[in-house]
Amino acid sequence: MSVDEVDGVVVEDAGWEVDPGDEPGKAILATVGRQLKTWREARGMSAAEFGARTGYGEDMIRKLERGDRIPRPEFLDRADAVLDANGLVAEMRQDIAEVRYPKPIRDLAKLEGRAVEFCLYSNANIHGLLQTDEFSRALLQTWRPAYSPAEVERYAMARQSRRSVLEKSPTPEFSFIQEEVSLRRPIGGRMVLRRQLERLLEVGELPHVEIQVMPTECADHPGTAGRIALLKFEDGSAAGRMDGDFGGRPVTDPKRLRLLDLRYGIIRSKALTPAESRDFIEQLLGET
Incomplete structure (x- = not known):
């Protein structure tokens, strides 16, 4: 089995594990796997030969063809060249563009893709939509x-894929509230x-x-129970969740x-204004 490096992170196989409960994703992967096998056999290659020419072991090729692994985009590019598939x-x-992400994240990304207003309170970590790539990896x-x-x-x-909602057109409205502690913890150094502060x-x-x-000195607000996420949609409907309430479920x-909405409004009213918050972040940046 060969070792690849993707954005500086070493990975040891040609694909990701499949989420056991992701039935729609598994169906897509089964179809992709069958097509890979059909192309390979049409070229008269054994799984071992195909693996050798793409740089992976026979066992990994079998897993990909059975739909047991999610193929990496770079593997498909390499396979295309080996199979002369034009x-x-x-x-x-x-x-596989969506299937490669865990199903809960795909479901969340679909909701975020529909939202026209985001209300997001984070009390422990910087929200994923605001994170830099290196901060995300260090946190994970x-x-x-x-x-x-x-x-x-x-x-x-x-997470990188989800951040595209910040640039979509028409642009949704975003309200982020970050607890001070989340901006001080030196995740990754x-x-x-x-x-990360510069990104904010x-x-x-x-x-x-x-x-x-x-x-941190403001203790009298309902965010002490945990994170809040509230997504509002164009048709007037919405979806939300809060840690510690409703079982943490959407x-x-x-x-x-x-x-x-009431809780978020109170938290928003007690937080620093956007201008004050910018000054605060600039101060933290100067201290870091």
């Missing part, structure tokens, strides 16, 4: 049980934190984005959504 195998990148590496390098890469890429200042300049800081019931 782009037809590489084109399957589109089929702190989780336990520890992720493998390939899993870290997979989740980091998923001081330089990684510095670049950059994103905060966007006309459709407001970033507010909740000072809710769409109007009564519960009004409760989340």
Whole structure:
């Protein structure tokens, strides 16, 4: 089995693990796998030969053809060249573009893609939509049980993909509230934190984005129960969740959504204003 390096992260195989409960994703992967096998056999190659020419072991090729692994885009490019498929195998990148991300993240990304307004309060870590790539990877590496390098890469890429909502057109409105502690914890080291703070200042300049800081000294607000995420859609509906309430599960019931909206409004009113927050982040940057 060969070893690849993707954005500086070493991975040891040609694909990611499939989420056991992801039935739609497994169906797509089964189709992609059958096509890979059909192309290979049409070229008269054994799995071992195909693996040798693409740089992977026979066992990994079998797993990919059974749909047991999610092929990496670069593997499909390599396979296309080996099979002389004129782009037809590489084109399957589109089929796995979403499947390569864990199903809960795909489901979240679909909701975020529909939202016209985001209300996001984070009390422990900088919100994923605001994270730099290196901060995301450093944060993921702190989780336990520890992720493998390939899993870290997979989740980091998923967050990177989700951040495209900040640039979509028409642009949604974003309200981020970050607890002060989340801006001080040097995840990945001081330089990684510095670049993360610079990213916050950059994103905060966007006309459709407001970033507010909740000072640690402000204890009288309902965010002490955990994170809040409230997504509002064009048709007037919404979806939200809060740690420690409703079992932490997403809710769409109007009564519960009004409760989340109320809590978020109180937190927003007690946080520093966007201008004050920018000054605060600049001060932290100077201290880091």
